[in-house]
Amino acid sequence: MLYALLCYNNEAAVCGLSPEEDAKMMAGVRRAEEKILARGKFGPRLRLMPTTAATFVKAGKDPLVIDGPFAETKEQLLGFWILECDSLEDAIEAGKHLAREREYGGIEVRPISAYNPPGVQD
Template sequence: MNEAQSMLYAILCYDSEDVVGAWTKEEDEAAIKRLEVVEEKLARQGRLGPVARLLPTTAATTVRKGREAMVIDGPFAETKEQLLGFFIVDCASLEEAIETAKELGKASSSAGSFEVRPLAVFKPSDVKRTDEVRA
């Protein structure tokens, strides 16, 4: 990725966990295949960074900051949509990042939303990649 001419953006995927979790195996696989078409295009362009699909919020633990950290089960926010996953993409501009999010949105079969946010720091790790984990 050429940092002088571009910037990394996180495209955060929000949707109803109940709706996505109710998909049949076939519906889920079809949605993943549609997204993989966009991912493969971005990879060929050398613009795709890490992609992750998160396990359900029932598997989440939240650490709240304060004088003493408090650990609670579940996600931090009670919302209609949950963060289900993310893409890291290299884009020349915010406009290109928005177009990429729109393309991912067209490939997705649910309502939800994609939040586009520039990254200030990106530190790739040596953690071994795990293949897709399904809940």
């Protein structure tokens, strides 16, 4: 089964890191990824640009386009990993590896269900 591991963190704190601090943080992430890679299959892993670079299309009959940032939470989605795991427990263990490498924020583990509408080819 596929799982998304979603990285939530304080965007202002992360964007405020010096290049050296960011490199140290990302080295920790890579160490965690190596542990996960040894146990499972990795799909895409992406670091998102800041919310200030985002655009939001609000649902409705006449969709409204809004420039970011728009999240009113203490933590923002900053990136994600896609993993193929045998069980939820395996995905949670991968999330723990990533969570150990951060001082704040967290990792949301969410199963992914395939969305394959009839008549649409991959």
